[in-house]
Amino acid sequence: MQTLLQDLRYALRQLRNAPVFTLTAVLTLALGIGANTAVFTLVHEVLLKSLPVADPGGLYRVGDRVQCCVEGDLQGDWTMFSYPQYEYLRDHTPEYEQLAASQTVVLT
Numbered sequence: 001m002q003t004l005l006q007d008l009r010y011a012l013r014q015l016r017n018a019p020v021f022t023l024t025a026v027l028t029l030a031l032g033i034g035a036n037t038a039v040f041t042l043v044h045e046v047l048l049k050s051l052p053v054a055d056p057g058g059l060y061r062v063g064d065r066v067q068c069c070v071e072g073d074l075q076g077d078w079t080m081f082s083y084p085q086y087e088y089l090r091d092h093t094p095e096y097e098q099l100a101a102s103q104t105v106v107l108t
Contacts, residue, residue, distance in 0.1 A: 062089065062099075 015022040050056055083101070090099045 015025075051059070053059065086099070086101045089096075093099070
């Protein structure tokens with residue numbers, strides 16, 4: 001324990017004697033910790049957090065193609081069905097508690 005305190009005091013003296021190195025080390029650590037936190041927060045929100053619905057297992061994708069909206073499939077054609085067809089399904093299918101639609105834009 002005594003040598004640990006001696007080593008710590010020695011390290012602090014060395015950092016006090018080299019202020020440019022100390023500033024560089026502190027800024028590097030701050031940027032690294034900040035970037036790591038930002039990336040983890042993004043991954044958590046996008047990939048790890050479950051959907052904000054009561055029963056995620058009860059969600060279904062409805063479409064007229066087997067592999068719609070899967071990366072690499074339907075090159076440039078991500079259409080499942082038209083908006084009037086969505087409105088019809090929304091208004092005439094009591095089996096679904098709710099129905100939502102989304103639109104994907106492919107940037108070229």
